[in-house]
Amino acid sequence: MYQSGTGLAYHCPPRIKLLLLIIIGTCSLIVHSCPLLIAGQLVVVLLFCQARIPIRTLTSLLPGLLLLLVTVASCQWFFNSPMVAAVATLRLSLALSAAWLFTLTTSLTALLASLDWILKPLQRLGLATDRLSILIAMTIRFIPMISLEIYRVRQAQSARGARSIFHLLPSLMVRMIRLSDALGETLTCRVN
Numbered sequence: 761m762y763q764s765g766t767g768l769a770y771h772c773p774p775r776i777k778l779l780l781l782i783i784i785g786t787c788s789l790i791v792h793s794c795p796l797l798i799a800g801q802l803v804v805v806l807l808f809c810q811a812r813i814p815i816r817t818l819t820s821l822l823p824g825l826l827l828l829l830v831t832v833a834s835c836q837w838f839f840n841s842p843m844v845a846a847v848a849t850l851r852l853s854l855a856l857s858a859a860w861l862f863t864l865t866t867s868l869t870a871l872l873a874s875l876d877w878i879l880k881p882l883q884r885l886g887l888a889t890d891r892l893s894i895l896i897a898m899t900i901r902f903i904p905m906i907s908l909e910i911y912r913v914r915q916a917q918s919a920r921g922a923r924s925i926f927h928l929l930p931s932l933m934v935r936m937i938r939l940s941d942a943l944g945e946t947l948t949c950r951v952n
Contacts, residue, residue: 767811769861774870775877777862784858788851794843797850804857813864821860824907827914829853859903871897898943909935 764770769777784800791797808818829849836845866874875893883889913931922928 767807767813767865769807769811769865772865774866774874777866778871778874778878781858781862785855788854788858791851792847794846794850797847797854801850801854801857804854804861807861808857811861811865817864820911821907823914824910825853825856827910828856828907856903856907863903868897905939906936909939 772780784804788797788800791800829852832852833845833849836848872893875896876889879887879889879893882892910928910932913928913935917927917931
C-alpha cells in the first residue's frame, strides 16, 4: 500500500516513524480523555493532509474504517455507556489512522530494516527477530487491506439487501481465512 510522495511523513526516518507509531498506539490505550484523543487524531489528520496522499487512496480506505468504527461504537454504547463508546471509538480511530499513515508513507524494505533495528536486542533472549519483524510488518500492512475487504463485503451485502452487521461477519471471515491461507502458502514457499 506504499504510496510515493514528498510530504513530511515521507522524509521522516522509518525508525522514528515506527517509534512514533508504537508511542501513539500505546498512548491510545492509556489515555481516557476524549479531548486528548481528538487532539491526537487531528495531528494524524494534519499529517495525512501534509503528506498529500491521493484522495482516491483515502476514499478507498475510509468506508471500511467508518463501518468498523460505527460497529465498535454501537456495541460499546449498547453494552456499556456513551462515554465508553466515544473513548473506544477514538482510540481505535487514532491507532488505525496512524498505522495507515505509516503504511502509506513507508516502503516495506524500510519497514523491515526499522523493525530489525528495534528488535535486535531481543536476539540475546533467543528470539527469531527476523521472523518477528516480518510478522509485525505484515500485520501493519494488512490493516488497510482488511478495511478494504470490509468495505467490499459490505457493498456486496447491501446489494443483496442485507442490512445487519451480523450478515457481514461470515463473508468477511471466509475472505480473511482465504487471504491468510494464501499468504501462509506464499511464506512457506519462500522459506523452503
